[in-house]
Amino acid sequence: MATFEEYLVNQQNNDGVQFTWNMWPHSRIDSQRLVVPLTCFFTPLKERPSTEVSQPPLEYDPVLCQKASCKAILNPLCVVDFRAKIWMCPFCNNRNPFPAHYAAIAENNQPPELYPQFTTIEYTLRKATTMSPIFVFVVDTCMTTEELKSLKECLQTALSLLPADALVGLITFGRMVQLHELNTQGISRSYVFK
Ligand SMILES: [Zn+2]
DSSP states (O other): OOOHHHHHHHHHHHHOEEESOSSOOSSHHHHHHOSSOOOEEEOTTOOOOTTSOOOOOBSSOOOBOSSTTTOOBOOTTSEEETTTTEEEOTTTOOEEEOOGGGTTOBTTBOOGGGOTTOSSOOBOOSSOOOOOOEEEEEEEOOSOHHHHHHHHHHHHHHHHTSOTTOEEEEEEESSSEEEEEOOSSSOOEEEEEO
């Protein structure tokens, strides 16, 4: 039996997700008392070690929580009632019936998205409308002038390699965080946050 620490390390390696705390604060007051805010570091498209079990992308759409304001995705952490063919959403506690084509679901016949080792899984969406790819550049500006100059050049090279229909966003952060409004009119505007 792995310890909780081992479990966390495994999950970090597998999912590219790391939290500052491994428990949710129980109340608003607990949350306000946290020295470091509850934060999640996520590495999208994390490359996993080749020794790990890998799965091909699922060639169907994910099953979503039916509560309109939730739409969480069926995953190995959901509690499933195989007899009633219902799954509990861990985010909003909604009880969701499985779609008709999951009728054969049973304890010994589970879809891959419920396998405990597949806490990260890829879907090839069938119905989704294809949107332009979106790239958001998040730039730490705490560096020397020369470094910043070479970083700007790298960013310009990166921009030149993006697909023509790509949508681009830019966030820079130093003492403050700036969300830049990118336009072609040559007027630079940004939203500044602490
Ligand atoms: Zn939900």
